[in-house]
Amino acid sequence: MNKERMHELVEGIHMIDEVDPADFKTIKTDFEFEEPPAVSIYMPVQHTERDMRRNNWDRIEFKDLAKEAKRQLLASWDEREVKPILEKLDYMSKRQDMELWLEAKKGLAFFLNVKTCYVYNMDMTPKAQVVVGDDYDFAQLNGEIIEDTASRFKLLLLNADFFAVLDGNDQGVHFEEFPEDVKHYFAETFPEFDGEVTALDYYSLEDHLPPYHGWKSRNDVKQEEARKFFRYVDKVMNDEIVRDETDIPVILVTAPEHLHDFREVCTFKALYPKAIEKDPRGLTGGELVADALEVLGS
Structure with missing residues (x-):
């Protein structure tokens, strides 16, 4: 992967720590106009393990979830269509110095499409889940982000x-x-x-x-x-x-x-x-x- 493409990947990954509900509404609206597929990944963070090995456990867990996301993607879409998503998943799983691994709270929620990726730092512990389809699955995140x-x-x-x-x-x-x-x-x-x-x-x-x-x-x-x-x-x-x-x-x-x-x-x-x-x-x-x-x- 050349430096220019790597820069594009970094620019397309957005870490969100404190979520303004008004912003979240806008993001959800924007997602509705994106071309499928949409990938939703929820990952619980095991703090006991992180205390011992910092971010390594999280990345290992994410690799397993990313592997499942890739399996679901390739079952319904051509690899060329979803290549930008696969690149983002691969990039995040390999970069241990990324803020999202170093600053993870109780869970991380990933929402990816071919153009962008939003990563929400969750205060609540989600259940590990991968959903690939035409729309994003906000069910677990809605339990944390209250509109009002x-x-x-x-x-x-x-x-x-x-x-x-x-x-x-x-x-x-x-x-x-x-x-x-x-x-x-x-x-x-x-x-x-x-x-x-x-x-x-x-x-x-x-x-x-x-x-x-x-x-x-x-x-x-x-x-x-x-x-x-x-x-x-x-x-x-x-x-x-x-x-x-x-x-x-x-x-x-x-x-x-x-x-x-x-x-x-x-x-x-x-x-x-x-x-x-x-x-x-x-x-x-x-x-x-x-x-x-x-x-x-x-």
Whole structure:
């Protein structure tokens, strides 16, 4: 590949880290006027592996996905027609110094056609997927990019033995899948953890409470165990879910008796001042949306 062609490839690959929803609408509209084929690739980023070998694991994973994209392309299109797409895939898989490998967050979404390639740096972990067809597949990205950011929020569903995170806006909510690191952390910390990736359950408090002694009542011990669990939840929220982000409010959804204890141990800045003071297990998705909008608007 000559230098001029390599320069054209570089110019045609656009890395987008912080997505303005208005820009995303324009990009989606532009895509509608492109000639097929359209290639959509979603790739989860394994941070544990990246800590050890930086960007090597990501590129290896991408090579496998690119190979599948090539297979699907050549099954329906002539190789000469899709050569620019194949060149972009090959270029990205070989260049370990590219920003997209060095700065990857929880996932990468690639959208390619014969002219351009957009790479979105995702804050949510997507499922590995390759889609080749006449149109792009934005389904997983739509879970992250909310058209109306003014109404976007996260919900932290919390009890003394349970927590989950939902992402939502005024149209609905969906569970945010936890990274593998979170599962491993809770599995090592709590033998009772059931391995679910969208909700961490800690139901066996009654079975592992420390023995009563001195002045402590059973309720005192249960409260201590709940506070201990809340500290672990706060750590996960800080380290894996919100980190230093403050632009998307996190609304606490919990029974009134847990509100004070969690706020005492909470350290992440995105926690919204007001909460939904209800047991989250008794609420539907529609009720959660209505309550969240009421809290944000009050």
